[in-house]
Every structure is written in structure tokens, then in C-alpha cells.
Amino acid sequence: MSHLLWGGADCVELARSYGTPLYVVDETIIRERCREIKSAFLSKWPDTSACYAGKAFLTLAMARIVEQEGLGLDVVSGGELLVAQRAAFPMNRVELHGNAKSERELRAALSLGVGRIIVDGIMELEVLSDLADEMERDANIMLRVSPGVAPHTHSYLVTGHQGSKFGLPLEGELLQNAVRLAVASKHVRLKGFHFHVGSQIFEPDSHVEAVKRVIALVDKLQKEYGIPTEELNFGGGYGVGQMPDVKGEPHVPVALFTDGMMTTLTRECEARGLRRPAVVIEPGRWVVGTAGITLYNIETIKRLDGVTYIGVDGGMPDNPRPSLYSAPYRAVLANKTDEEPLESVSIAGKCCETGDILIQSELLPTSVRRGDILAVFNTGAYNFSMATDYNRLGRPALVFVRNGEPCIAAYRRTEEDLLQGEVVPEMLR
Numbered sequence: 001m002s003h004l005l006w007g008g009a010d011c012v013e014l015a016r017s018y019g020t021p022l023y024v025v026d027e028t029i030i031r032e033r034c035r036e037i038k039s040a041f042l043s044k045w046p047d048t049s050a051c052y053a054g055k056a057f058l059t060l061a062m063a064r065i066v067e068q069e070g071l072g073l074d075v076v077s078g079g080e081l082l083v084a085q086r087a088a089f090p091m092n093r094v095e096l097h098g099n100a101k102s103e104r105e106l107r108a109a110l111s112l113g114v115g116r117i118i119v120d121g122i123m124e125l126e127v128l129s130d131l132a133d134e135m136e137r138d139a140n141i142m143l144r145v146s147p148g149v150a151p152h153t154h155s156y157l158v159t160g161h162q163g164s165k166f167g168l169p170l171e172g173e174l175l176q177n178a179v180r181l182a183v184a185s186k187h188v189r190l191k192g193f194h195f196h197v198g199s200q201i202f203e204p205d206s207h208v209e210a211v212k213r214v215i216a217l218v219d220k221l222q223k224e225y226g227i228p229t230e231e232l233n234f235g236g237g238y239g240v241g242q243m244p245d246v247k248g249e250p251h252v253p254v255a256l257f258t259d260g261m262m263t264t265l266t267r268e269c270e271a272r273g274l275r276r277p278a279v280v281i282e283p284g285r286w287v288v289g290t291a292g293i294t295l296y297n298i299e300t301i302k303r304l305d306g307v308t309y310i311g312v313d314g315g316m317p318d319n320p321r322p323s324l325y326s327a328p329y330r331a332v333l334a335n336k337t338d339e340e341p342l343e344s345v346s347i348a349g350k351c352c353e354t355g356d357i358l359i360q361s362e363l364l365p366t367s368v369r370r371g372d373i374l375a376v377f378n379t380g381a382y383n384f385s386m387a388t389d390y391n392r393l394g395r396p397a398l399v400f401v402r403n404g405e406p407c408i409a410a411y412r413r414t415e416e417d418l419l420q421g422e423v424v425p426e427m428l429r
């Protein structure tokens with residue numbers, strides 16, 4: 001029987017050695033993506049940089065790879081900042097995001113000297129300005145704006161629309177007040193503006209429209225108030241399919257988005273007589289999504305009238321996305337890749353939730369048995385990073401593979417681990 005290889009490693013062997021469920025990441029794919037960003041964006045357009053969005057998947061190993069590939073890192077909490085620190089990531093290449101940053105997170109960012117703080121609102125700006133004065137530290141900031149565009153993606157993945165919880169609306173007084181406040185602050189340095197229209201997007205039109213809207217703001221600030229914009233951050237959001245590229249699903253080139261945005265920006269700046277600001281992009285999913293798979297052991301098969309459930313030893317705790325917003329996934333039997341997939345099945349997670357269905361409908365070989373290994377593709381992004389402890393299943397181990405050689409990057413969180421830090425309260429003893 002032929003076995004699925006991932007990064008050159010036999011997936012059945014991986015499941016045997018490390019147990020299941022198991023996250024497996026092919027390091028080569030991540031590096032290829034980083035290199036595509038370099039060749040198709042950074043080398044093509046002067047005065048540009050790229051930060052990997054760590055929320056998609058951030059571990060010490062991932063931070064090391066991103067650092068080695070020369071990208072920056074977008075972090076969104078004190079916890080992600082700590083990963084960057086522990087991985088010895090250069091702090092001037094780190095940017096701190098978040099729509100509800102705590103004072104502790106802002107203090108940490110200032111004392112560590114992160115490259116940029118992406119400020120989400122006026123109250124945050126006031127707190128930051130006071131902290132920067134108190135700590136006598138300069139804060140290099142960008143203001144996040146919501147450009148009011150609606151990309152084609154799941155409503156939970158749209159972030160730059162009107163009424164978004166993220167950023168300040170482009171139109172209206174809030175943004176103008178924030179700019180005034182930033183300019184007046186002693187230690188705050190307003191570098192420019194940030195937008196992120198949403199995630200898992202396959203067409204560049206909403207990104208391009210957002211660029212047009214933001215450049216109108218840049219123009220207005222320059223001409224009416226003499227405030228120059230040094231830098232713009234266009235966020236991330238580039239989509240990935242459900243099957244690995246090798247299975248024939250077309251890869252979305254980064255240039256589909258970056259060329260569209262950069263051409264528009266350059267043309268708009270020329271037309272308005274503006275100097276083109278530096279540009280940063282922040283892809284997450286696109287860098288890592290296709291690099292990861294998850295291996296499960298098949299525990300049970302239940303053939304009912306009209307539906308066959310394949311029950312696996314993981315589910316919504318290791319991949320909450322299908323139950324959160326019906327994210328589609330594809331799978332194969334890793335130990336029977338030579339058998340034709342002919343039977344339509346539903347892949348059920350093991351949690352006590354009817355909605356814990358990893359894949360509504362997939363074709364597997366009719367010979368599917370308890371003990372077979374199921375590989376779910378494209379779980380590299382927003383799986384490990386979104387994992388929960390629901391039903392106390394424990395987070396799977398994480399293995400990186402390089403040229404067929406596996407290497408542990410995170411140990412399985414065992415049932416014992418999950419009890420760490422828990423006590424019977426004094427009053428109940």
C-alpha cells in the first residue's frame with residue numbers, strides 16, 4: 001500500500017512515532033513562500049517590506065524561519081511578543097497589533113523597542129502617549145483605518161468594512177482627531193496608516209480599492225495639514241485553497257495582490273504629486289497554510305442511512321475553523337493513497353458538539369477501516385494557533401519536516417499538562 005509523504009517523510013511512520021492527532025509542517029513550503037515574497041514583491045518594488053502575521057501560526061520554530069528568511073513579524077499579544085523574544089527575533093522587525101491592547105502589552109512593546117505599534121483607536125493612543133512620556137521612550141506608530149470595503153470571503157473573516165471593531169473609519173472625525181493627537185504627542189511618531197481588509201481572499205479588487213481610499217487620506221493630510229505619510233501597511237488576507245499545490249489546485253501568486261496594489265499606489269501618487277510612501281505587507285495564511293497537514297487516527301466508522309461518519313481522534317480543539325465558520329477542508333487516507341476514493345463520508349471530530357464535523361463531505365476508499373490514518377490538508381494556518389482544550393483532549397504534537405527528516409517543535413499537551421495550574425480551592429477541600 002502506498003503512503004502519503006509530507007516534506008519527504010512517510011506520514012504513517014510519523015503517526016506511529018509521534019502519535020495522533022499530529023500537526024506536520026513542511027519547512028520547505030514556508031521558505032518557498034517567503035522567497036516568493038522576496039522575488040515577486042520586495043525585489044520588484046523598492047522601499048517595501050513584509051511582516052509575517054504570527055496569528056496564523058507562531059511557534060519558536062516558525063519565528064526562527066521567518067527571521068532567517070529576513071521578514072518581519074506581526075504579533076498581536078503579550079504572548080506572541082514573548083515567542084518573538086524567546087526566538088531572539090530582532091525587535092525592530094516586530095510590529096504589535098491588537099484592538100484591545102493592555103497597558104502591560106504596551107509597556108512591553110515600548111521597553112523592548114518594537115519597530116511599530118499599530119494603534120487601533122483614540123483611547124489606546126492616549127494611553128500609549130502617556131506611557132511613552134512616562135517611560136521616555138519613542139513610540140513609532142501607524143494608525144489602523146477601516147477602509148470600508150467588503151471583500152468576497154466569509155463574514156467572520158472581513159475586517160476592513162464599515163462598522164468593523166478594528167481601526168478607525170476613514171471618513172469622519174475620529175481619525176482626524178487621532179492624527180492630531182499623535183502629531184501633538186511628545187514621544188509618539190506617526191509613521192503612517194494600516195489597513196487589513198480581511199482574510200482568505202482570492203481577488204485583489206478589495207485590496208486595490210482600499211489602497212485608493214487610503215491614498216486619498218494621505219493626499220488630504222499632506223495638502224491640507226502638511227502632514228506627510230512615510231509608510232503604509234496593506235495588511236494580509238491572501239487566500240489559499242483546500243488541497244496542497246501538488247494536488248493540482250492552482251497556487252495564488254502573491255503578485256496577484258501586490259502588483260495590483262503597488263501599481264495603483266504608484267499611479268495615484270504620481271497623479272497627485274505625492275512621494276510614494278514605503279509599503280509593508282502582512283500575509284499570514286498565505287505563508288504557512290499549505291505547509292501544514294494534520295494526521296488523525298480513525299477510531300470509528302458509522303454507516304447510517306444517508307451518511308457515513310468517520311470518527312477521528314481529534315476535531316474542533318485542534319481545528320476550530322470548520323465549526324467556527326464552516327471552513328472547508330479536504331483529506332485522504334495517508335496509508336492507502338493508491339486506492340480510489342469512491343465512498344462519500346463525513347469526517348466527525350470526537351467532541352460533544354453536533355457541529356464538530358471537520359469535513360462535511362469527502363470521498364475516501366471503500367476499504368476505510370478503524371486504525372487507518374487520515375491526513376487533512378492545508379491546516380498550517382489558524383489551526384495550531386487556534387487550538388483549544390475543549391473536552392480536555394490536549395493539543396496535538398507539532399513536527400517540522402526538512403528533506404524527509406522530522407523534528408519535534410511542540411510536544412503533545414497531555415491530559416496531565418491540562419491539569420497544570422489547577423487546584424481544588426481551599427473552601428472545597
Ligand SMILES: Cc1ncc(COP(=O)(O)O)c(C=O)c1O
Pocket residue numbers: 053055056074097159196198199200235236237238282283284285286
Ligand atoms: C492586522 C492583520 N494583519 C494580517 C493578518 C493576516 O491575515 P491572513 O492570515 O489572512 O494573511 C490579519 C488576520 O486577521 C490581521 O488582522
